[in-house]
Amino acid sequence: MSRREQQRETTLNEIKSLARQQMAAQGAASISLRAIAKEMGLTPAAIYRYFRNYDALITTLIAESYHAQADALQAADRTQPPHDPVARLWAVMLAYRQWALDHPADFQLLYGNPIPNYDAPDELTLPAAQRNFSVFVQILSDADRTGQLQPIPAYQPEHLPPIIAAHLTAMGARDYPQIPISLLYLATMGWAKMHGLILLELFHHTQPVIGDTAAFYALEVEVMMRQMGLHR
Amino acid sequence: MSRREQQRETTLNEIKSLARQQMAAQGAASISLRAIAKEMGLTPAAIYRYFRNYDALITTLIAESYHAQADALQAADRTQPPHDPVARLWAVMLAYRQWALDHPADFQLLYGNPIPNYDAPDELTLPAAQRNFSVFVQILSDADRTGQLQPIPAYQPEHLPPIIAAHLTAMGARDYPQIPISLLYLATMGWAKMHGLILLELFHHTQPVIGDTAAFYALEVEVMMRQMGLHR
DNA sequence: TTACAGTGTAAATGGTGTTTACTTTTTTGT
DNA sequence: ACAAAAAAGTAAACACCATTTACACTGTAA
Numbered sequence A, B: 001m002s003r004r005e006q007q008r009e010t011t012l013n014e015i016k017s018l019a020r021q022q023m024a025a026q027g028a029a030s031i032s033l034r035a036i037a038k039e040m041g042l043t044p045a046a047i048y049r050y051f052r053n054y055d056a057l058i059t060t061l062i063a064e065s066y067h068a069q070a071d072a073l074q075a076a077d078r079t080q081p082p083h084d085p086v087a088r089l090w091a092v093m094l095a096y097r098q099w100a101l102d103h104p105a106d107f108q109l110l111y112g113n114p115i116p117n118y119d120a121p122d123e124l125t126l127p128a129a130q131r132n133f134s135v136f137v138q139i140l141s142d143a144d145r146t147g148q149l150q151p152i153p154a155y156q157p158e159h160l161p162p163i164i165a166a167h168l169t170a171m172g173a174r175d176y177p178q179i180p181i182s183l184l185y186l187a188t189m190g191w192a193k194m195h196g197l198i199l200l201e202l203f204h205h206t207q208p209v210i211g212d213t214a215a216f217y218a219l220e221v222e223v224m225m226r227q228m229g230l231h232r
Numbered sequence C: 001t002t003a004c005a006g007t008g009t010a011a012a013t014g015g016t017g018t019t020t021a022c023t024t025t026t027t028t029g030t
Numbered sequence D: 001a002c003a004a005a006a007a008a009g010t011a012a013a014c015a016c017c018a019t020t021t022a023c024a025c026t027g028t029a030a
Helices: A003-026 A033-040 A044-049 A054-078 A085-102 A104-111 A122-145 A162-175 A181-202 A213-228 B003-026 B033-040 B044-049 B054-078 B085-102 B104-111 B122-145 B162-175 B181-202 B213-228
Strands: none
Touching (some): A003 A033, A003 A104, A033 A044, A054 A104, A054 A122, A085 A104, A085 A181, A085 A213, A104 A181, A122 A181, A162 A181, A162 B213, A181 A213, A181 B181, A213 B162, A213 B181, B003 B033, B033 B044, B054 B104, B054 B122, B085 B104, B085 B122, B085 B181, B085 B213, B104 B181, B122 B181, B162 B181
């Protein structure tokens, strides 16, 4: 790598780092190219040698955050014995919330209000989100193989609404062959429900109502896992 | 009301109306005082005769939206026979989602990402949110009186984590005397869970995964009500 | 060494919220 | 009816913002 290429990379990293600092300090929507440039002793226009425009910077941050989150989930999964899907799911569920609390701005960037006048490109976000989702599918699949996954009747395939079953079948055929649709439903439902709780907590809509958000979250994870037949 | 006061009110309404138009078109974060002024044929500074600043306008919109939502919930409640809490809860749950779909920008304004550099005053939002929450509490309370409310063991008072029970006791003593804490927990949990699902739907994170979001929501409402012992 | 591509600057355009001093209009009190 | 006060609106400025253009410099490669 030539001297110039190396310098370019450090400058690029400095821009992203300062953007993340601003994001952590005042929220993703208040990232300012001019402020970044000023902090670096550059002219605002110089930033445009590194990012085509504001949206390009945001898109890069989103992509990196998605993968950081997926890495955190996979790391949590690996802290538990592979043959113990209950412990693994529990660990990943808690890690999901913990990552959100540790990186609130990142989490909001990924899953919160879309930034004004910015549309995240699907071809980037969908695969990244899927990598995330797959962690849950994998654990449930392992639990299913050992016969531990025994959901309540409402979540068994024959009781799922036909429209949902049809869509899950299509999705399974495309992305998750050999995975039963009721498992896909459990993964979706479990992710969505816990994800919703975390969003509420981050936006401070749950704190006044519930005292201990961690205990609330833990209780709901437990109830949900019981619905899946996954007892501790 | 003098001629001047009347005119002031229509101007004020025109500002709010245009703000809501912008909000509906491009999201709450892109409301612009200058754009509103231009649309009205006014100088930007003129707006400041009606709102102390940008935040004051947002705060007003938030307050109005909170009450519009609460009105919608109460209206849905009253479409059902008072003695049928199952039908009432069902109707209100669906109305909650429907209002969000009909007024996505309002819903995001209330429950989404905080607007950059704006902090909603708690003395305004908390009572408004509580009016909303009380609809659920009231229905569950009616169900409890007729003995229909029979939650699964995990949600019964003696199984709630002590920290949560303590907080609910304090909240109950303050705002809901005579209401058992397990009921308060059910209301909180039910609200939070469905609310989370709606947030995900509005932010388009659920559509690629789940096919029919309405069916998904309905199924989860049904499962949740079954956990409460409220069968149809 | 001469091109050339990469990196940066200066200046301008049009957008934002907000404040200040000033003018016009309407209401109110005598 | 008329003067004083209050309200509504304007013009101009300030300090931000993203973005574009034309231009200069500099490291690299032919």
